[in-house]
Amino acid sequence: MRKLYELAGADENRRFSPYCWRIRMSLAHKGLAVDCLPWHFTEKEKIGFSGQERVPVLVDGEKTVSDSWEIAKYLETEYPDSPSLQLENGEVFFIKFWTETVLHPELMKLLVLDIYKGLAAKDQSYFRESREKLLGKPLEEVVKGREERLPNLQKLLTPLRLTLKKQEYIAGETPGFSDYIVFGAFQWARCISDFSLLTADDPICGWREKMLDLHDGLAGKAVGYTV
Numbered sequence: 001m002r003k004l005y006e007l008a009g010a011d012e013n014r015r016f017s018p019y020c021w022r023i024r025m026s027l028a029h030k031g032l033a034v035d036c037l038p039w040h041f042t043e044k045e046k047i048g049f050s051g052q053e054r055v056p057v058l059v060d061g062e063k064t065v066s067d068s069w070e071i072a073k074y075l076e077t078e079y080p081d082s083p084s085l086q087l088e089n090g091e092v093f094f095i096k097f098w099t100e101t102v103l104h105p106e107l108m109k110l111l112v113l114d115i116y117k118g119l120a121a122k123d124q125s126y127f128r129e130s131r132e133k134l135l136g137k138p139l140e141e142v143v144k145g146r147e148e149r150l151p152n153l154q155k156l157l158t159p160l161r162l163t164l165k166k167q168e169y170i171a172g173e174t175p176g177f178s179d180y181i182v183f184g185a186f187q188w189a190r191c192i193s194d195f196s197l198l199t200a201d202d203p204i205c206g207w208r209e210k211m212l213d214l215h216d217g218l219a220g221k222a223v224g225y226t227v
């Protein structure tokens with residue numbers, strides 16, 4: 001059976017990595033069954049066979065692939081007859097880098113303490129140390145006043161909101177990897193934090209609902225919070 005190593009919290013069923021969600025959704029999109037194995041930040045040796053230290057890691061028969069972008073490309077090449085992830089448009093790169101360099105950092109500043117609290121005890125000191133080094137202050141300081149900073153997030157989502165007013169999905173009429181990239185960020189938040197990111201009248205909510213319902217409600221059924 002195909003295997004996917006996924007980041008897990010103290011509750012092993014809480015799978016909250018934005019990058020892993022890209023791949024969970026992509027595998028379901030292509031109708032490929034997978035056994036999703038929990039992995040913790042401090043279990044580097046468990047994925048040592050992949051030659052790097054991050055998840056997702058996909059093991060498909062003889063092949064091991066890491067990095068969500070590489071995995072998506074692999075799935076497209078290996079399974080060309082199943083529904084396409086629509087990677088061929090160069091614009092997907094813009095979505096990927098916008099998500100990773102604009103959306104993720106803003107979310108991190110809102111959620112980092114919730115992430116810390118949701119981690120297995122053995123991961124907490126590693127996470128605190130590495131993220132405080134990255135963010136330059138204690139996690140408690142990072143999230144301080146987060147309610148007042150929500151408008152910043154909602155403002156930076158304007159291009160996404162305008163796009164979703166024009167079309168059903170980011171990729172167009174049907175969902176594609178671009179949707180899974182951005183949705184991964186929202187699912188990261190939903191799985192680890194009860195902090196509401198969007199107001200109920202935000203058009204992005206309708207898209208997020210559709211994404212939660214896709215593939216037999218895969219993401220909606222995952223352990224997380226109601227947002």
Ligand SMILES: N[C@@H](CCC(=O)N[C@@H](CS)C(=O)NCC(=O)O)C(=O)O
Pocket residue numbers: 007017018019020041053054055056066067068069
């Ligand atoms: N470029 C990678 C990034 C993967 C990544 O950063 N994964 C995180 C989990 S969300 C991780 O494994 N972090 C390990 C660590 O911080 O030690 C991808 O697209 O898959």
